[in-house]
Amino acid sequence: xxxxxxDSGNDVLALQRYLNFIAETYPSIPKVTEDGDYGPATxxxxxxxxxxxxLPYDPSRVSAALWYAITNIYxxxxxxxxxxxxxxxxxxxx
Numbered sequence: 001x002x003x004x005x006x007d008s009g010n011d012v013l014a015l016q017r018y019l020n021f022i023a024e025t026y027p028s029i030p031k032v033t034e035d036g037d038y039g040p041a042t043x044x045x046x047x048x049x050x051x052x053x054x055l056p057y058d059p060s061r062v063s064a065a066l067w068y069a070i071t072n073i074y075x076x077x078x079x080x081x082x083x084x085x086x087x088x089x090x091x092x093x094x
Contacts, residue, residue, distance in 0.1 A: 003062040007038040015062065018074040019045045025077055028052050 013036035023029040050057040
């Protein structure tokens with residue numbers, strides 16, 4: 001499912017929780033209220049995320065690729081993995 005400004009529900013709530021967890025390690029990403037509403041604060045956190053990880057971003061939506069990037073970083077941090085500078089989710093650093 002693609003998420004966009006104005007959406008609400010459990011998918012948005014999960015997105016907010018992932019972003020807040022990531023923000024504990026990356027303070028350039030602002031924390032958001034976990035309310036399930038995709039408003040301006042959630043949008044700002046997403047913009048900060050894509051800036052931090054130098055990812056392409058379509059400002060009108062959270063695409064499947066961006067969702068994957070967010071959840072991949074979350075999983076790495078949650079499981080104790082380290083995300084190296086310049087690492088894009090799903091790629092191997094040699």
